[in-house]
Amino acid sequence: MTEFSRFTPLVQSLPATVPFVGPETQERQVGKPFRARIGANENGFGPAPSVKDAIRAGAEDIWKYCDPENHDLRAALGAHLGVPMDRIAIGEGIDGLLGLIVRQVVLPGTPVVTSLGAYPTFNYHVAGFGGRLVTVPYRDDKEDLEGLLEAVRRENAPLVYLANPDNPMGTWHSAQSVAAFADALPEDTLLVLDEAYCETAPPDALPAIDRLADMPNVLRLRTFSKGYGLAGLRCGYAIGSLGTITSFKKVCNHFGVNRMAQIAALAAVNDQDYLRSVCERIETARRRLYRIGRDNGFEPLGSATNFVAIDCGRDGAFTSQLLNALMERGVFVRKPGVPPLDRCIRISVGPDSDLDIFEEELRNVMVDLS
Amino acid sequence: MTEFSRFTPLVQSLPATVPFVGPETQERQVGKPFRARIGANENGFGPAPSVKDAIRAGAEDIWKYCDPENHDLRAALGAHLGVPMDRIAIGEGIDGLLGLIVRQVVLPGTPVVTSLGAYPTFNYHVAGFGGRLVTVPYRDDKEDLEGLLEAVRRENAPLVYLANPDNPMGTWHSAQSVAAFADALPEDTLLVLDEAYCETAPPDALPAIDRLADMPNVLRLRTFSKGYGLAGLRCGYAIGSLGTITSFKKVCNHFGVNRMAQIAALAAVNDQDYLRSVCERIETARRRLYRIGRDNGFEPLGSATNFVAIDCGRDGAFTSQLLNALMERGVFVRKPGVPPLDRCIRISVGPDSDLDIFEEELRNVMVDLS
Structure with a gap:
């Protein structure tokens, strides 16, 4: 071959x-x-019947490229979450966003911290850019916040991954613990906070949006694949500080989030x-x-x-x-x-x-x- | 900021x-x-009425992730084109495939040859990985094959871009000229042959698939955005040698081509x-x-x-x-x-x-x- x-x-x-x-x-x-x-x-x-209706109606205009600014979806998400829309980036699922984040931080040999047994696709991206994975075992079936923090400090790692709620265990940390973890990180360590399962989590597992929104070293990732039932459309989003969110525009595939994903996700946000x-x-x-x-x-x-x-x-x-x-x-x-x-x-x-x-x-x- | x-x-x-x-x-x-x-x-x-029907029907199962192997679409394309399906990679439009190709070849400073005024998104990806663009002016409103070849040799460039038919001019070279260009390239220069407009081209503008299929240094890119009328779904494909095609699996977002794109593209291939x-x-x-x-x-x-x-x-x-x-x-x-x-x-x-x-x-x- x-x-x-x-x-x-x-x-x-x-x-x-x-x-x-x-x-x-x-x-x-x-x-x-x-x-x-x-x-x-x-x-x-x-997904909601209203979302399926939107998809079916969307077939008519599918000959058009998508809006590379994802304007309407970001506006709806911003209104729903209570953040300005320029603090939101849309991507081809959390998987796509993880790839873009890793690309922006990882050079060959860069240490990256995650939990041993956490999301394999994140690890795949880290390997794909030559990063060196540093793994921390779970403690009591939860990601070990102290252990992750210690590994970040020891390795001087610029990137750490935390899923809350966690996959594959389904466990979670309190909003307070997660916020304290973010606060304790060095400012030059980027926290990827994967909140794919936020919709199904108890409210006290999720820091308020504005609690972390102004930290340039935190990106919260969410998706339409889980609670919203749109896994087949590959649509995720990142919430973060203006500067860190804007950086996605340097490396993303601007027309990558397809039109149907934008249409369906918009309808989904509007059917709470x-x-x-x-x-x-x-x-x-x-x-x-x-x-x-x-x-x-x-x-x-x-x-x-x-x-x-x-x-x-x-x-x-x-x-x-x-x-x-x-x-x-x-x-x-x-x-x-x-x-x-x-x-x-x-x-x-x-x-x-x-x-x-x-x-x-x-x-x-x-x-x-x- | x-x-x-x-x-x-x-x-x-x-x-x-x-x-x-x-x-x-x-x-x-x-x-x-x-x-x-x-x-x-x-x-x-x-797109075809049959394709719109497939999209509308696809709304029902949109809660499922896509098939990361893109099996059915590759099988249909392979049968249609007369190549084994493992010689085809599916991507998030040609734009997405271009990003993956550039990532696999370009390091900071790597010279990359293209025509002056050719596809800006290719240039965006090259810049995004730190490559150095070497541009060759059009000649008589066509991409200048001799000039491109000369620039490749002069720069010892590992990557060259050629669109045939061309965008933005709409002009084209004959199949014979394109094949001769591929033959003349050094074996360690990868030709990205962008054939986005192949469906609307005269037959004698397109080398037969098997003419270039076994060259490890040629990737032909095609899309469902143009002739097939599915720009909104972001689905493109690459045809190449087994080894070069397989390499996409090292760097792609495996679940990146969404389910609706796969469904619609499959229906489109089946409605010639x-x-x-x-x-x-x-x-x-x-x-x-x-x-x-x-x-x-x-x-x-x-x-x-x-x-x-x-x-x-x-x-x-x-x-x-x-x-x-x-x-x-x-x-x-x-x-x-x-x-x-x-x-x-x-x-x-x-x-x-x-x-x-x-x-x-x-x-x-x-x-x-x-």
């Missing part, structure tokens, strides 16, 4: 990889679709009633997942997200066995990648029809494994 | 910019929508009848634009694209005046950015209703200016 001979040494050293194997890939491998798709922390309740109703359904589904876990003798972790990590009480080999058995029975779920987190399986919420299948097949699998 | 203090020196040195000001921005400035949107080389005839009919309408509209140009005493350039560059026979100051007058009358058109190309105005094809407005307002403007 001959490739072009003058790619940069860094690129030549990288593996061709994918942070997550998609469920479609697995479906192609087994030759049939999953019966329950509850593994990728998607929102099976879907639906978001509230969906968050209630997510809460109900979480409780059901807790119950299913306990019914099988497991210990579910309290979750502030649209998924539940269920502690299966044994090692990663056991959860792999359990996961594979579920997959064979048509249930798509995932698990954390590293010990000790990988003693858990991670199940996304979804409609009752999906959870019915999960409940039944988990029972069957447990019988088989016992 | 305080930004984070430890962005890389390169990023700190970059301007916050946009390669193109979007028509929406201009509409917001003047406070009213354009009457004719024929400036961004969009396809005002729009519509593409043929739209290309006929584009050809008819080109002829009308030629005629309008001549009626006003100008000299339209023969075009292989979905736009026509009309030589107004004077300097850039005159065309700017003309352009501004058209914009004030609600007609969105653009012009090339540098002399001598900027003696032209560039008008995208569109439905007769748009060209009616253009024809009438150009006549009015010419009366005013005379």
Whole structure:
């Protein structure tokens, strides 16, 4: 397999990889679709009917390029969040924004701090720009704020990643702890605060927007993929200080957020009633997942997200066995990648029809494994 | 405006910019929508009815992430083009692919060859990774293949950009000339062959796919934004050797091509009848634009694209005046950015209703200016 001979040494050293194997890939491998798709922390309740209407109507003008300023969406988000719109940048999902942030900070060898077992796509971007990952183990299934801070100081790291609520564990820190963490960081360390799951979190897990908004070294990332149910459209946003937000314009793909994503996200922001109703359904589904876990003798972790990590009480080999058995029975779920987190399986919420299948097949699998 | 203090020196040195000001921005400035949107080389005839149907149907499953392998779209494109699907990479429009290519080749100071006045977004990406642009003037309103080759050799450049057909002039080289150009390049110079306008080009302007497919130093870029009428969905693709195509997996945003783009592009590939009919309408509209140009005493350039560059026979100051007058009358058109190309105005094809407005307002403007 001959490739072009003058790619940069860094690129030549990288593996061709994918942070997550998609469920479609697995479906192609087994030759049939999953019966329950509850593994990728998607929102099976879907977006608002008003959003679907907007998408359908948007087909008519899809021959037009998008607005590279994302004006209307930023205006709506700014009004909703109570910040000026020039403090918001829109990107191709949080994944896209993470890539742009890493690119702006990381040179070959730059130390970057994250938690051991946290979001793989962030790590992928850091590797992609030659950064050196410094990982801090979770403590009590939560990201270890003290440990992260210590690592930042020790390494003089310009970049640190924190997800609150956390993925893959679903746990969270209080708004106060997160704000104190941001305050304690050196001014020349950029905090990427990934709040993908903010809509499903308890209010006291989220610092007020203006609490962090003027710190040039904090970027809060949010998405339309989770609570808003628009994972397929890849639309995320960053909130930060004017200068740090403006810097995205130096490196972004200006026409990268597509027109349909802008249209759908705008409609989603404007339908907060639906978001509230969906968050209630997510809460109900979480409780059901807790119950299913306990019914099988497991210990579910309290979750502030649209998924539940269920502690299966044994090692990663056991959860792999359990996961594979579920997959064979048509249930798509995932698990954390590293010990000790990988003693858990991670199940996304979804409609009752999906959870019915999960409940039944988990029972069957447990019988088989016992 | 305080930004984070430890962005890389390169990023700190970059301007916050946009390669193109979007028509929406201009509409917001003047406070009213354009009457004719024929400036961004969009396809005002729009996508196929079958594609719009697919988009509308796709709203239902938009809560799902996309397939990061872009499997079905690559399979359909491979079958259509007669290449194995692993020789195709999908990206967020050609713009997104250009960014990934530049990132893989360009380090600070790397010389990169392009034509003076060619695609600004390519130049934006080169600047964004610290490359040094080496520009070659057009010759007779065509990209100068000999000049480009000479610059590549002189600079030992690892990357060269060529659009065929060309934007902003609409001119083209023969398949034979392009293939000879590729053959003549050093093996360690990567040719980015931008074929955004391939669907509207005469057949003899496009080398057969297998003519260049096994050259590790050639990537051909195509898009669903032009002939297929899907600019709003940001979906482009690269065709190349297995190794060079596989390298995209090292740096891409795997879930970056959104689900709706995949769905719509797949439907578009599967409706070649519509593409043929739209290309006929584009050809008819080109002829009308030629005629309008001549009626006003100008000299339209023969075009292989979905736009026509009309030589107004004077300097850039005159065309700017003309352009501004058209914009004030609600007609969105653009012009090339540098002399001598900027003696032209560039008008995208569109439905007769748009060209009616253009024809009438150009006549009015010419009366005013005379």
